[in-house]
Amino acid sequence: MPPYELADRLVIGVASSALFDLEESDAVFREQGEEAYRAYQEENLDHTLRPGVAFAFIQRLLSLNDLGDPGDPLVEVIILSRNDPDTGLRVMRSIQAHDLPITRAVFMQGRSPYTFMTALNMSLFLSANGADVREAVAAGLPAGHVLGSPYADDLADRDLRIAFDFDGVLAGDASEQVYQSGGLEEFRAHEARNAATPHDPGPLRDFLASVNRIQRREEQRRRDDPDYKIRVHVSIVTARSAPTHERAVTSLKKWGVTVNDAFFLGGIEKGAVMKVLNPHIFFDDQVTHLERTSRTTPSVHVPFGKINETAP
Helix, strand or coil: CCCCCCCCCEEEEECHHHHECCHHHHHHHHHHCHHHHHHHHHHCCCCCCCECCCHHHHHHHHHHHHHCECCECCEEEEEEECCCCCCCHHHHHHHHHCCCCCCEEEECCCCCCHHHCCCCCEEEEEECCHHHHHHHHHCCCCEEEEECCCCCCCCCCCCEEEEECCECCCECCHHHHHHHHHHHHHHHHHHHHCCCCCCCECCCHHHHHHHHHHHHHHHHHHHHCCCCCCCEEEEEEECCCCCCHHHHHHHHHHHCCCCCEEEECCCCCHHHHHHHHCCCEEEECCHHHHHHHCCCCCEEECCCCHHHCCCC
């Protein structure tokens, strides 16, 4: 059998803590220890875990494999877990019960599995373990810490809406550092001087590029079938406003990536916009923004850049 190649696929690593609601399991581990946790998982082996913060995002992402050939999926999701194979059995049974086409997993007993991201060609790793995510980002890997509680998903809605902050997520944080050190006016002057110069890419630029490849498949499908309805919609939601928006747009164009919508909010609170936009996942590098969005929106903290060096 030839090897299963990952190079041309969008590969996502997801911890069981991001995919499922593990609040009860984690409480047993914290309060009673590892042996009690093992017994608890054994006793509940056939009790299907409830969806977690990233479940709807992952489920919809995997549904896009209908754009490709059977047996040659566009999207591959691989479980990266601190469980060992024995305690991870409940996770795999829950995946099967939810009818998720996830068949590959890495179980690392008590150790962080993010070190295998590069070997598995992953564009993103999602986890509810903040320490694992910080270590991954510090190692230059694209990772995010899921926040908030699971939310009621609308199963009649087949779309996938992804929203990104710009600085510190899609772009590097050099301009954010100017803002933090020099204030708003210095930031605006800096961006005006550099309006034609693209930003250095941030940790999730390549993930967006992979999503764009799937969007191009959708456009091809619509050309072949005018009745096909586009499902993937990508937005940036940023505190930038005119005139600093220009450099953000220039950067996207120079990088060869695109978004469908852009919200240049100029400091307007993002939570209110998220309630209307209703993305299935939102990535931001600042916890202060996510404290509000995570009340209604599956939110992900990307602990990248200077602002996160001393953040909790």
